[in-house]
Amino acid sequence: MNKTILLTASLLALLSVVLGAFAAHGLKPLLAADAIDSFQTGVRYQMYHALFLLILGFTEKIPNRTKKTLFVLVFTGVVFFSGSIYGLATNDLSAIDFRRVGFITPVGGMLLITAWILLILFIVKNRFDKI
Numbered sequence: 001m002n003k004t005i006l007l008t009a010s011l012l013a014l015l016s017v018v019l020g021a022f023a024a025h026g027l028k029p030l031l032a033a034d035a036i037d038s039f040q041t042g043v044r045y046q047m048y049h050a051l052f053l054l055i056l057g058f059t060e061k062i063p064n065r066t067k068k069t070l071f072v073l074v075f076t077g078v079v080f081f082s083g084s085i086y087g088l089a090t091n092d093l094s095a096i097d098f099r100r101v102g103f104i105t106p107v108g109g110m111l112l113i114t115a116w117i118l119l120i121l122f123i124v125k126n127r128f129d130k131i
Helices: 002-027 033-058 064-089 104-125
Strands: none
Touching: 002 033, 002 064, 033 064, 033 104, 064 104
C-alpha cells in the first residue's frame, strides 16, 4: 500500500508542477486571468494533496486500512476537484463542454474535506506519545 501511495503522490506532484508551468506559460496568452487563477487553484490543491499522500505513505503511525481509505478519498477528491477545475478553466479551448461535469467539483472538495476529518479523528482517538 505504501508504495502505491508514494508513487501516486509523486505522479500527482509531478503533474501539478507540469500543469502549473503550462498554465503560467502556455495558457496565459489563451485564457482570461480569472480562468488562469481557477486553473492554478486546481494545481495548488493537487500539490497540497500530493504532499498529504507523501506524508501518509512514509508514516508507520497509521494502519493500512486507514491509509487505504485516506488514499481513495484523496485520490478521487483530487481527480474530481482539480480535474474538473482544469476542464472548466479551459472550457473555451475544448470541443467538450466541461460545464456538464462541473457538479463534481464540490463532490471532489467534499471527498478531500472528508479525508482531513478522518485523519483528525484518527489522531484524536489514538495516542502518539513517541513520534
